[in-house]
Amino acid sequence: MAMADRRSGYAAGVCVPTPMPWPDFLTGQETAPVRVLLIDDDEFVRRVIAQELLSDMRIQLEGQADSIREGRKLLARHEFDVLMVDLRLSDGMGFELISEARNHQSNGEIIVISALEDDSHVLRAFELGATGYLLKNAWLQSFAEAVLHVVNGGAAITPRLARRLLHRLNNNHRHAHQDDPAGNAPPPRQPGRDATLTPRESEILRFVACGYVSAEIGERLGITWQTVNVHIKSIYKKLHVHSRAQAVNFAVHTGLI
Template identity: 75%
Template sequence: MVDHRLISSGEKASVGVCAPAARLWPDFLVGQESSPVRVLLVDDDEYMRRVIAQELLSDLRIQLEGQADSVREARRLLATHTFDVLMLELQLGDEMGFELIAETRLQHRNSEVIVISSLEDDAHVLRAFELGAMGYLLKNAWLQSFADAVLHVVNGGAAITPRLTRRLLHRLDYHAREPFADTPPPPPRLPARETTLTPRESQVLRYVASGYASAQIGAKLGITGQTVNVHIKSIYKKLHVHSRAQAVNFAVHTGLI
């Protein structure tokens, strides 16, 4: 029996308290101190970029190769650096980051992409995954680790903020409501053949999926923002939807864009 009268106050605080166990990280996994995962970080929010960079730098299994604050600077990094993971904010100052996802998957086939964003609507999330991202982390979420996300994706996994994961699971919930039903669930409603999109409407919808506003789309296509809105209303009518997010979601799932 321990006589606490013979233990100093500093020693007494440690009695019965075990030190936390060191985290197991087998040597067969990618990401070792001797061969760290190389990361590029792109975010125009200087404060958030610094927060993420500090977390990555504190993990010896990760090496931060470079940082950028715009699509233009990101392209320079992609051209001049060898990397394993691109961590990318979608909503950058000069343009949306969707094209960077596609370019990375095309030009650096062995590299992975993790989106870090404040955008959490289904259209942006699904579009990022459709283009090849293997992670989507929300900046304002608590139960996540940027360093862990990097290590997950380079070892064949995915990294999704738990709140987004729950929402994606709810989208599949109808499959579980009647698991023993004899008849399968009805297929999604498809547009009639005679109501397929025109080439111009398809162009507009692609820009909508990339997050551009009507005025920005108009500038790219050489038309007015008002004309863009006319096309968007026509798209809504043809696809039987009521919002941009619904239109993009439908188009992604049916292969229209």
């Protein structure tokens, strides 16, 4: 009987996919892999995702759970960089775990993995601070790449879902223009007094808005990526947001940047 590779799960004689080169400035080096928690009550799906994560040396699967109850235990026991969570669990909705994860570790990233693709669930997840939403029945998507995208300042969303949301935004924009052809949009919501950013924080937020990750921002400003993340955490607190996307959206609409 063919022996399987201990880490990848691939049988002997089967070519393991060659990992793509990973730049030194990105999070997820083999010496400091991205820590992931996985919560899904579908044993088959969870096993498929876990095998893909374990086959990537840039990722470390810290723990798995199949319910809200067990998920809470994971959150209490483990620090994480990315939480991957299903929305429809046997003992409730994953929204509860998203909120608790944000309270437990505000700078962690959250990716929803779900069969639910209606706009209300998707938008609710992003409102709570998720930076990724992957559909279980989608094809041509990589769970490992999604993890690496969000932990380096990006977002991960199933392409079909992204296209539908873009269509919705375009429709909303068109209807707004029809209702107000002169373009007299209501004034943006003004930030609170504690939303005043320092010059350095504004500078960093502008880089974030342009898609730069923490290490790249640090290089350009002559500071460490850890210092950049400290500034980003301060920005989150001042703007009362939970993700880079929310921070940029708020700052753009309020004129902070």
